[in-house]
Amino acid sequence: MDKKIGLYICTGCSIGDSIDVEKSVNIAKNALKVPVVKSHFALCGKEGLDLINNDIKNEGVNTVVIAACSGRVKYEEFDFPGSLVERVSLRELAVWTQEPKSEEANLAAADYIKMGVIKAQKGDIPEPYMMETVKTILVIGGGISGMTGALRAAQAGYQVVLVEKEDRLGGFINKLYKKVPAATGEFKEPLIVDTDIDLTIKEVESNPKIKVFKSAKVEKTEGQPGQFDVTITSNGNSEVLKIGSIILAAGWRPYDANKLQHLGYGKSKDVVTNIEFEEIARRGNIKRPSDGKEAKRVAFIQCAGQRDPNHLPYCSAMCCTTSLKQAKYVRQDPDATAMILYKDIRTPGNLEYYYKAAQNDPGVMLTKGDVTGVAEAGNGNLYVEMENSLLGDKVKVEADLVVLATGIVPATVDDPILNLKYRQGPGLPDLELFDGFADSNFICFQYETRRTGVYAAGCVRQPMNIAEAQEDATGAALKAIQSAEHVAKGVAVHPRAWDVTWPDPFMQRCTSCKRCTEECPFGAIDEDEKGTPFFKPGRCRRCATCMGACPERIISFKDYHVDMIGAMMKNVSVPEEDDRPRIIVLACENDAYPAIDTAALKHMKIDPAVRIIQLRCLGSTNLVWIADALSRGVDGMLLLGCKFGENYQCHFAKGSELAEYRLSKVQETLGRLQLEAERVGMVQIAIDEYDTVPAIIDKFVARVKEIGPNPFKGF
């Protein structure tokens, strides 16, 4: 499009007191040749905005560059539909973090304005990627999570397809005798109530918006959000349905108790798991499996095969409450006692009151101790051997029935379930980070998975109880609805929700190296029969990791591409003096840049040697930028991004990790250019570590100063 740029410099927020705005206006008009350059003392106010709108209406300005505050604020004010808008963060980067009225501050202001104008010149207004989509929601799993998700989505007005692998809905609740009552403050008798699962099942099966498939599984999932082609197979028949987004509520299975022989399982018939105990309770009085006699002394062993590096390393969250509930089953016989042997009792939240209420029964006994084994007592009963308990250093608790509180293993451990026909594989990647659960790091990613359009809920995501699962499913349903709606509008979802851009590769120059395909954290790129990659924009989160990966630099977004950032770097001022280094900082928009903004808000001073450029994700760092910048005489480059690794915070899951990996490759290139590898570095930072920003930058600047100025300076 034919661009007419209008540059508006705000002098408010002490900008006018710190830099020579007149000078900036002159530079913009004469050196940068910007046709319209104005300044105002309060651009975000009515008068300032009118000024801009007037220029758009009457002066033909169609590209607006606002040199004022950070792009993370006042975005509602500086919204000019139909125009391309670029924000230059003069206030944060050239005023609040610099010495006022200094030469360095003015130089910084000039550089940032120049970079902003270049960015505006190189960018274009994006159009959404429209395709034919449906908004039907697929729910995999017909347990309480799946059914709740389906009901909520149907309630919101969406068509739902529910796939259940058993021949009836209800999941594990079908096996329960009773459940814990709803938590409304302190718990009062009765402490065990009917599950009423048939009511929920009836609600689902009679809902006209929900189509239920029983004895069915997902054979394969092809396509992309909005256009998923899901093949559902049931009793030999297959059906392909068009789906908008997916809720994964495939649930769990119990830990295999045959691995707990040391606790007597498999050796004695009277040692059962908590699920098996529910089934015993459902059949009437609690009877011993071995001889059918009524059990009068039932021992519960908590954390059976859990919180144990040899079995499940985690806690399954619901088993302590379950054992307390099952103790009340035992106490339906007033002469029976229930003895709960625990490492800790975990009844989170309001369930602490359930613990208090359930415990207030003389026949429910609890003690902390380390259970070392279960042996025959010789009289038909069993001894639970326990150490380090207040009852005694080494004791044997006599019981006629032993219940092992075994844990939850998510369905994703055994089966990919989704069976995605994605080049990166049929299931969700990197589940070992979460012990097999389809989870992600909550603070950035609740219900999210590394496959766009797929949202996890219930025990497949995290161990939880019935009430929590219902809440979880509601959240996942809302996310699934959001995903279907967004892809219908052609815009992105979390974390770049409402982004209208999409990756557009210039396929003529593609060499099919497949780096983009392998590195995309979301598996958004597949390949055809010839091995040529092709994009599925519905799966894309717009992080631009593919853009950073591509050695041919063929991938671009309308307002974000390699050439744009490269040009910004190439036009930064490089001081001639040897003792005045120039360092470029690439900061990702999710944690690093906001940390810098917050440091600026606190008026912390940042070394004037740096010029900060905001990236969508460090994963979009293309190595050519390093070559470009260093060959221009820039003395060093620092990448600041979200943390990666086991407790990752990277909002695109893999971006910062990939950037570090690429940097290790570039050290070689730098060596060949006779440049020191330490000129380029990367630091992980979290958004709350803003107070460390000046120190991090100081340290890097000091290191670069130590190495000495770039030999290419002045070339």
Place this chain on the structure above:
Amino acid sequence: MAEETMEQIIKPDLNFVKDIIASGGESLKKCYQCSTCTVVCSVTPDEKPFPRKEMLYAQWGMKDKLISNPDVWLCHQCSDCTAYCPRGAKPGEVLGAIRKMTIEEYSPTPFAKMAGDPKYLLVLFAIPILLFLSYIVPKGYLDFSAIPRGEDGGIVYAKFMPIFPQIDVTFSLATFFALACFVIGIKKYWSAMSAGMQLKGSLTDSIKTAIIDILTHKNFQKCTVTKDRSTAHLLVFYAFLGLAITTSWAIAYLYGHEFFGLTATSLFHFGESPYPLYDPMKILANASALTLFTGITLVAMNRAKNSPKAGGGSYFDWLFIMVIFAIVITGILSEVLRLANIEGVAYPVYFMHLVFIFFLIAYAPFSKMAHMVYRTTAMVFARQAGRE
């Protein structure tokens, strides 16, 4: 405490748990073993402290671990633990209930169960009432005018209820009975506690130290929430001591005169009762009575004041307090009414005075009075077992 054998077998006794709950430990099941009570307790030894483990033993119905346990009696019921318990489990009250059950366990005879059960109160009172009635009814003394008076026409209680043999034989038998039960009880308790344990140190030293601790009320000073108990109990304790000395002194006056022919001097009035008020024995007696009255009133008031934080106490506790109240009030009134010559009230009050004293002494091994013996035993044992 009885030492556990290796691999002790745990078989909880549900009925014992229910008994503790019925005996005043009804909040027992609220305890979740957080250990705040043992941290707050100022009298517990540092190793294997109480009352936390006692709460657990009680919840698990482990009777043998509780009744063979000196810790239960080392506790002075200062109730700091009850005040600080975050769950409202009232460990102080629970230990009080366990002490009651220990008394029941070690004192044989049917009286053990009766002393702790309000159902039997009338029966327990009926015994002394009928006994003392049997002394006066045949003589027709229900008609007060028939009772002989003193030389000066004043009321002489000894003519209403003769000292020998009625009072002295009755009370001596009651005392011997109580002592016998105590001896049996202490022996059983001591052997239960010391089973499998090494005791060291001299027994006499331990007894000496325990007695000194008791006389100074050292452990009472350690309470925080109910520290006024220290004063109240001190008064009651020394009042009882004073009354014990008084009784022996009065016996010396009577039998010194009867058997050794000693006669009254200006200071010491050997002879029959009543004795003049300026006699040092009477002075001690009246001082002790007033001290006892003050003390027991403070005890009751403190309990009422502290009950929201420290728990209200059980039937067992209050019966004991009420009996002492009754003794001191009837005692003071007996003297006052005698001197005021109001025979219609004086004789009945004196009668009840005797009944209450009998109640206290005869049932001492079964009522809360037994604490004076069991707690002392536990304190001596703790010294021997190196548990201080």
